Structure formats: structure tokens, C-alpha cells
Amino acid sequence: xxxxxxxCMVIGFLLLSLSVLGEFLENVSGALEAFLNFDFDxxxxxxxxxxxxxxxxxxxxxxxxxxxxxxxxxxxxxxxAAMAVQMVIWRLKRVENEAMNREELYLCDGKIINTVLAGGxxxxxxxxxxxxxxxxxxxxxxxxxVLKQNTVVKLVEFDGEIAVVRPxxxxxxxxxxxxx
Numbered sequence: 001x002x003x004x005x006x007x008c009m010v011i012g013f014l015l016l017s018l019s020v021l022g023e024f025l026e027n028v029s030g031a032l033e034a035f036l037n038f039d040f041d042x043x044x045x046x047x048x049x050x051x052x053x054x055x056x057x058x059x060x061x062x063x064x065x066x067x068x069x070x071x072x073x074x075x076x077x078x079x080x081a082a083m084a085v086q087m088v089i090w091r092l093k094r095v096e097n098e099a100m101n102r103e104e105l106y107l108c109d110g111k112i113i114n115t116v117l118a119g120g121x122x123x124x125x126x127x128x129x130x131x132x133x134x135x136x137x138x139x140x141x142x143x144x145x146v147l148k149q150n151t152v153v154k155l156v157e158f159d160g161e162i163a164v165v166r167p168x169x170x171x172x173x174x175x176x177x178x179x180x
Contacts, residue, residue: 004013009062016055050089057082103157116140116147124153124163136163
């Protein structure tokens, strides 16, 4: 049994080395997913599927087998280590898109980060409900106007990738009953 533990450790280290050098295991895993047309991340979360987690399981299984000289603790600890690594990988790969759509920006107040000089460009930051900041290059609606740092602004439109803004106080009278 000692030989099996050593072989598992050697295979784990060898595969881990290959994956570090050429991302071998991720390519094999991707090819296997494409061949089987099966999404491992969703359907088989109870199995350690990524190459790094399999290597971790093999290395831990071999090491614990040599340490405890027993099969059951080696399997349990090896599996637990592989799953722990898989959970970390899954968490790191999960993409949380909390950026705002451009339409949502019209509802938010922005704050000038870098002063917008007359006829020039600056930087504006919009915060969403969760406090995630989105930053854009901006210019003022009035080319002769200077928007100083920390000025609160509203988005008027986008000119390509440039946000066109005006100070929030200019919107004060719009939409009020006094306009009628």
C-alpha cells in the first residue's frame, strides 16, 4: 500500500508541474467538457474536477496514507483537501458583474474626480446602490465651464465613451410645478 501512496504523490506533483508549465490540465479538462458537452461546474459540484484540485487530492491522499498508514483517513482527507481547493477555485472564477448599465447612470449622481477645465476633459465617478464605483472620462455640457474636483454632477449623455455632464444644481428647476 505504501507504493500506491507514493505513486499517487508522484503523479499529483507531476501533473501539477505540467499544469503550471503549460496549463495542461485545464486544456484536458476543457477538451473533456467539450467532448462530453457537460458543464462540470454546475452539475458535478460534489466532485473535484479542476486539475489543481485533483492534484491536491492525489498529493494529500498519498501524504496522509503514508502518515496514517491507513486507507480510510487518506481517502477522506484527500477528498476534503481537493474539495477545499475546488471551492476556492470556484469562488475565484465566479464573476460578479456589478457594473452599472449606462441607462442606470442617468439616475445616479456623479462626482468629479479630476477637475474638468474649460473645453477639456476630466474624470467622473458614479456609485451604484451597492457602493461599486464606475469611472468615466467626462466633459462639461458648457465648454467654457470649469467643473472642480468633488462637484456633484448629473449625466446628460454619452458622446462615444465620454460622459457629458453638468452640475447637479442646474437641474434644480426641471420638472417642478413652477415650470407650468
